[in-house]
Amino acid sequence: MVKTKMVTVSADLINSHLTEPKLDQVFRLLETDLDVQNTLRMSNVMAVERLRYNDHGPVHAKIVSGSALEIFNLLTEEVKPTTVQNHVCSFEDAKVIVLCGAYLHDLGNSIHRVDHHIHSCIIANPILNRLLKKVYPEDHALVVRLKSEILHTIFAHDEDINCLSVEAGAAKIADGTDMAKGRTRIPYRTGKVDIHSLSALSITKVEIEKGQEKPVQILVSMNNPAGVFQIEEVLEKKLATSSIANLVDVIALENGVQIRRKCTK
16 A cells, blocks of 8 residues: 655645745745734734634644645645636646635634634735735736635635635635644633633644545544544534535544544545
């Protein structure tokens, strides 16, 4: 049996996906843009400091971006990107959609957690106008098309919204994979002790690999079964409306032993 590559969900994962010029340029623009970075900082002020929720700031943005591109690459070994199929853009441009949608999806938390997916679209719109013009200075029509797809990806990351593209589905599932204990450490330390924080604290790592039966397999390792709650309440709710649930397996491991598997046909 050929051993497949397995990657751990982390803020460093994005670096392995910046080998294409446009992706690298877009990521550098996002990382250095004052509007983007300060809005993400305010997302954490609102979410973490005021609501005692988990991380929705710059680190979360990088983690989700790397995971989204990893999932997208695995998916597109077997299925064509929706935007390519619909003649919206090229394959590399489809990756730009995934990256921007994943990185900017939580900007709306800077206003409020309620309806934050809508607020994220409103905030992201002028940012995308400005940044995409730097990457595609000669093609205004393409900028408009990419922006529409990115805003769809941002809007559809909410668990109640159905994704209409593989690109949006990859970003949505990636958002759900950022569930390991590091993300909840701040609210836990400030006194928020509930099933959400305890469940997240039990998850030691999340890994993504090519599956034996599906293009994507997500392994969630935990040190006690409380972590299953996090899988059911976060990852699987996003998976259900991702439009690509039939292409992803989720496996829970307690101290290295499989205790649960979500396999959608």
